[in-house]
Amino acid sequence: MTIHNARKKKAIWQLPFLILLIVGTILVILQQKNMPYQHDEGFVFGTVYHVTYQSDDNLKSEIEAELKKVDDEFSMFNKQSSVTAFNQKGRLTMSPMFEEVYQMAADINRETNGSFDITVAPLVNAWGFGFKNQQMPTSQDVKDMLRHVGMDKLTVVTNGYKAAKELRKKDQAVMLDFSAIAKGYGSDRVARLLRHHDIKNFMIEIGGEVVANGVSEKRLPWKIGVAKPGDDSLNTNDELQTVLNVTNKAMATSGNYRNFYYKGGKKYAHTIDPKTGYPVQHNLLSATVIADRCAQADAYATSFMVMGIDKAKKVLKKHPELKAYLIYSDHKGNYSTWYSEGLIDARKRE
CATH class of the missing domain: 1.10.3980.10 (ApbE-like superfamily)
Known part of the structure; x- marks a missing residue:
């Protein structure tokens, strides 16, 4: 038997397996495409949570049981x-x-x-x-x-x-x-639960702390908005500064522009510097951090609001695994942004 005939015979023998593989792949894709997305929400850690995930089964009871474990460990209330x-x-x-x-x-x-x-x-x-x-x-x-x-x-x-x-x-x-890390950790625990159920596509959000994996119902990467700063303590302004693609990552945002109060005619930000004991006074208005774990993103976002933009950049240089989108007020009082290399507004990709 010539080498050519041997190769031809081998190819013919492999053809049925190739066909089965293609058909199997198509069936898996069709099954996944037809699988519904579940939408659960509720109240935890003094805020609202939203979980969207692709599954035939609704897991709200398991999700809330997992969140209760976190609350039972870290809630001061x-x-x-x-x-x-x-x-x-x-x-x-x-x-x-x-x-x-x-x-x-x-x-x-x-x-x-x-x-x-x-x-x-x-x-x-x-x-x-x-x-x-x-x-x-x-x-x-x-x-x-x-x-x-x-x-x-x-x-x-x-x-x-x-x-x-x-x-x-x-x-x-x-x-x-633990309030500056617990919500992020709660999102991580729910993500761990969904992965345990072999769920590939999901988005978890607890009070603005997000973990996203796979794709949304539109078969696109998850897109998470970053709010535009404004003197709006009532949280009525929904205008976005940017929209980021967040896939297989976690994201958290900390900002002083909505979390403040006035007393004696003076404005007090909610972020306290642990070293001075006073509310921070600098031009960083919002810090969004993207990391592998939401608890890390949550804690670093809070840290950056304490540090200010220059010290935050130094930490980011030391930790290339972290990405950040920082909104600050320039010397003229206008909003300006700084963001890590490779972190691009999702709207500019369309």
């Missing part, structure tokens, strides 16, 4: 949560979930030189955010509270034969607040 227990008792045997988020918070605290700090709660509350307080803190009040702020005032020890890790206060006045 949940009297039975782990963080409430720690704030009251000063020590806590950490669950794997609590340890995961605490370690991430500690890592980002180090990478941002303390700009992200989960011990900033007393200052946030004193300035009238979180738990509202009508009495403005004096400079002495701020100095006193700063003595109890800083992750160096926490320690982790290993207890027992199971090597359980216990978080302890070195200073009993320390109080933890």
